[in-house]
Amino acid sequence: MxxxxxxxxxxxxxxxxxxxxxxxxxxxxxxxxxxxxxxxxxxxxxxxxxxxxxxxxxxxxxxxxxxxxxxxxxxxxxxxxxxxxxxxxxxxxxxxxxxxxxxxxxxxxxxxxxxxxxxxxxxxxxxxxxxxxxxxxxxxxxxxxxxxxxxxxxxxxxxxxxxxxxxxxxxxxxxxxxxxxxxxxxxxxxxxxxxxxxxxxxxxxxxxxxxxxxxxxxxxIAVTRAPLRSEPPGDFLFVGRISTEKGAPIFAEAARLAGVRPVFVGDGPARAELAARYPEAVMLGWRDEAGVHALMRTARALVFPSVWYEGQPLTVYEALACGAPVIVSDACAGREAVEDGETGYWFRSGDAAALAAHLTRLRDDDLAARMGRAAYERYWSAPLTIExxxxxxxxxxxxxxxxxxxxxxxxxxxxxxxxxxxxx
Missing domain, CATH: 3.40.50.2000 (Glycogen Phosphorylase B;)
Structure with missing residues (x-):
């Protein structure tokens, strides 16, 4: 051919x-x-x-x-x-x-x-x-x-x-x-x-x-399969362009409502404003692929709050492959990778209070760990390999x-x- x-x-x-x-x-x-x-x-x-x-x-x-x-x-x-x-x-x-x-x-x-x-x-x-x-x-x-x-x-x-x-x-x-x-x-x-x-x-x-x-x-996607973490789940993680259409401000506000610390990996036009408005937010800047996956493996959950049509957000799949549950906006195709209530949660797009409710639920270490195991097992049952x-x-x-x-x-x-x- x-x-x-x-x-x-x-x-x-x-x-x-x-x-x-x-x-x-x-x-x-x-x-x-x-x-x-x-x-x-x-x-x-x-x-x-x-x-x-x-x-x-x-x-x-x-x-x-x-x-x-x-x-x-x-x-x-x-x-x-x-x-x-x-x-x-x-x-x-x-x-x-x-x-x-x-x-x-x-x-x-x-x-x-x-x-x-x-x-x-x-x-x-x-x-x-x-x-x-x-x-x-x-x-x-x-x-x-x-x-x-x-x-x-x-x-x-x-x-x-x-x-x-x-x-x-x-x-x-x-x-x-x-x-x-x-x-x-x-x-x-x-x-x-x-x-x-x-x-x-x-x-x-x-x-x-x-x-x-x-x-x-x-x-x-290119994720190396590694054993699931044994330590308690860490922070809630956002990975990507820090912008309005990616829902970064919604995550920051929801984290404040839930009383948790939001961690941002990436950069973008909304970064400076969010850092000033939400001083509790951790801004890590961009990381290479290995660094992102390392953070995902210790995360409590990936939060993917995009408010526009994402065709197939690979960040969602990477998180699942790393054993992190995903909380995802129902407006984007990332929801297709997440079993609501099993490997993460869907929330109403643009609704910080709805997202905050799920962040509060996943403050429970046992629930976060159980969802992480389910996410890992489901992804690796049919991984998105180049083959x-x-x-x-x-x-x-x-x-x-x-x-x-x-x-x-x-x-x-x-x-x-x-x-x-x-x-x-």
Whole structure:
């Protein structure tokens, strides 16, 4: 099989790129031919060492661009990316080639849609976020700090300032989304969509063609299995970006109501304000992966109070794997990993008092330890390993190739076949 991975970045700068590049390395190790097509470098040196062909355009993304006006044009329609991708796909055999797009919104732009459609190759897309269906990528109104239920690109959507920075930036994203829908036809390029949670699939289904086939492929996590702790449970832990949409202020307030000490691992725009308002909070800053897992193994519980649609928050799974119960907002897909009352608790999103009630319950050492054991055992009964991820990917790729073969083209067929069974 030849797998062409299309990504914004050829190096690991976050979860999207890590999932894509780790999968590419795993597929190459299994003997498949892999190509990585990316806009932004430098390329991860592991790719070349693994025999993976890398096409990196050496372009900027929103964070590195010095000429913001030029980058705005690139973000709307990246002509260079479209031309180079078309050249790369030309002549590839549709019988054994799958083009798997992971990201386009940070640098490649919707322009790749035309190149993908012209290639006639089987294509699929992993929905790491919501840029394929939502202009701001999150179904979230940042200034108002609430989930958005407006129809994307409707008059209500266009009139709402939902961007984290400014309304002019929202308008730029609206123009890009118009190009995505009406010029690139990007939604119709992907008859197959990989989702990473049931919540995510439910949110996007009304905004995609009725013939779209969904495939659930959990992202892998890298946690070394270690014996459960023997000492009493420690503090309540928050791990991630310290921001309003991640629910950091809700955790701080709930901890005060419950009379417990909140511990924050991470950084973000709300850190200074929370540190000043809640001096009892412990701000540890960022830790490396091993450091985070060490803290999780001694935590009383992970608190994941996100107030927006999190597709598949891996922090939740990492905590469970480390033997920490999780208290999770019912607005995000993290709840799908938690058995309410068994391996943690759900609480009403945005409700500090409801969260505080669960913090109070888990002050009981015996209850916290019992839930931690249940969390650990449930996770390790079906761990989200890279091997499991690759097994699911191969099944999906084979399904996509068969489907394209029946249709005689990579173009969307008329009927929705039965999906590949999802992970239990």
């Amino acid at each position: 030849h797998v062409v991975l299309v990504v914004d970045h050829a190096f690991v700068n976050g979860g999207q790129a890590k999932v894509a590049l780790d999968a590419g390395l795993g597929l190459a190790a299994q003997g498949h031919r892999v190509t990585v097509f990316a806009a932004v470098g430098p390329a991860d040196p592991r790719l070349e060492a693994a025999g993976i062909r890398v096409v990196c355009l050496g372009q900027d993304d929103v964070g590195t661009a010095k000429n913001k006006l030029a980058f705005a044009a690139q973000a709307i329609w990246n002509r260079t990316a479209a031309r180079r991708l078309a050249a790369e796909l030309r002549g590839l055999d549709p019988r054994d080639t799958v083009v798997h797009v992971h990201a386009f919104a940070k640098a490649l732009s919707p322009s790749i849609g035309r190149s993908l459609a012209a290639s006639g190759l089987p294509c699929l897309y992993t929905m790491h976020e919501f840029f394929l269906v939502c202009p701001n990528g999150g179904f979230y109104v940042y200034p108002a700090a609430r989930i958005c239920h407006r129809v994307p690109m409707s008059l209500a959507c266009l009139g709402t300032n939902c961007d984290a920075r400014s309304y002019p930036r929202k308008l730029l994203r609206v123009v890009r989304h118009a190009a995505l829908e009406h010029v690139a036809g990007l939604k119709d390029v992907f008859p197959h969509i990989i989702t990473i949670s049931a919540l995510q699939e439910r949110v996007i289904t009304p905004h995609l063609p009725a013939t779209t086939r969904f495939h659930r492929v959990d992202n892998p 499991a991820h690759l097994d699911r990917l191969r099944l999906v790729y084979e399904h996509v190739l068969r489907d394209a073969g029946r249709a005689g083209t990579g173009v969307r067929p008329a009927l929705r076949p039965a999906p590949v069974p999802a992970r239990p």
